[in-house]
Amino acid sequence: MCPCDNSEAVSGPCCPSSLTDEMWEVIRPLLAVRNLRKGGGVRKYGDRLVLDSIFCVLRSGCQWRMLPRDLMPWDAAHRWFTKWRRDGSWDRIYDEQRRQLRIGAGRDPxxxxxxxxxxxxxxxxxxxxxxxxxxxxxxxxxxxxxxxxxxxxxxxxxxxxxxxxxxxxxxxxxxxxxxxxxxxxxxxxxxxxxxxxxxxxxxxxxxxxxxxxxxx
CATH class of the missing domain: 3.30.420.10 (Ribonuclease H-like superfamily/Ribonuclease H)
Known part of the structure; x- marks a missing residue:
């Protein structure tokens, strides 16, 4: 089953669009998101579950409201998707992955x-x-x-x-x-x-x- 708490330690994907452990280890350092909400409370959903929920919508083409129940609530997933788009998180993740791939291929960063x-x-x-x-x-x-x-x-x-x-x-x-x-x-x-x-x-x-x- 998919995790429904704040734990980031998940063994394997819970659906075809979910991150594998190897993918998560690449992306985790690139997410500059603190696990605290405004006011100091601990976030209810971890970054990996947020990504798995977003990728489910992007890969399947379903509506946000049709997210499976073993992922996170659709409105919370959409809120994080929008936040990361506005603060440049998606661009930073992709830019760093592109940089690493170019270096690995012997190209300039x-x-x-x-x-x-x-x-x-x-x-x-x-x-x-x-x-x-x-x-x-x-x-x-x-x-x-x-x-x-x-x-x-x-x-x-x-x-x-x-x-x-x-x-x-x-x-x-x-x-x-x-x-x-x-x-x-x-x-x-x-x-x-x-x-x-x-x-x-x-x-x-x-x-x-x-x-x-x-x-x-």
Whole structure:
């Protein structure tokens, strides 16, 4: 069974999306969260149970209110998910894992080159972030992603599928320049420029100091 107290010592995952002991040992040092609530009381739920509950929602796609009862209450899980998003905990965890992977592969801890691409995904939910990608004939959303040369995520932006690659490219390139100042070279495919419109390339070079190279 999953733990329902504050204990962090759990032997093995309680469901497919749960952390293994090996995964938890990697993530635990990266969580700068004290086990005390406001006022000095001991927290009721430990960090590992919080993560297992959040990952259950992310991996299964279920609603927060449909969390299994052997995990933590859905409102508490959502509250911690939001807190860690706002205080940058998720970014710190991923950034440190990426740094360790790059060092383990014999690379510099921070990247100097990257790859940009976009992918349209079908969605059924409405809202302003849903549109039609005429090129891919897909109704939904589009994720604009920049990864390092190992394929590890650097920055991402989600828009309506109707947003062109060049427009979304400006958004993620600007985020890249603000977050990873060491990156000065980015590979892209032909969707980001053509023989008539090369404004994205010149803008990235002049405004951000990033050279965008078109692939074949």
């Amino acid at each position: 921070v990247p100097s080159a990257a790859v940009i691409d976009a992918q349209s995904i079908k969605t059924n939910e409405g809202g302003k972030a849903r549109g039609f990608d005429a090129g891919k004939r897909t109704t939904g959303r589009k994720r604009h992603v920049i990864v390092d040369t190992m394929g590890l995520l650097l920055v991402v932006a989600v828009t309506s599928a109707s947003v062109q690659d060049r427009a979304g490219g400006r958004t993620v390139l600007a985020r890249l320049a603000a977050t990873f100042r060491t990156v000065s070279f980015v590979w892209a495919d032909g969707g980001y420029a053509n023989s008539v419109d090369c404004t994205l390339l010149s803008w990235a070079r002049d405004a951000l100091g990033i050279v965008v190279e078109m692939g074949t």
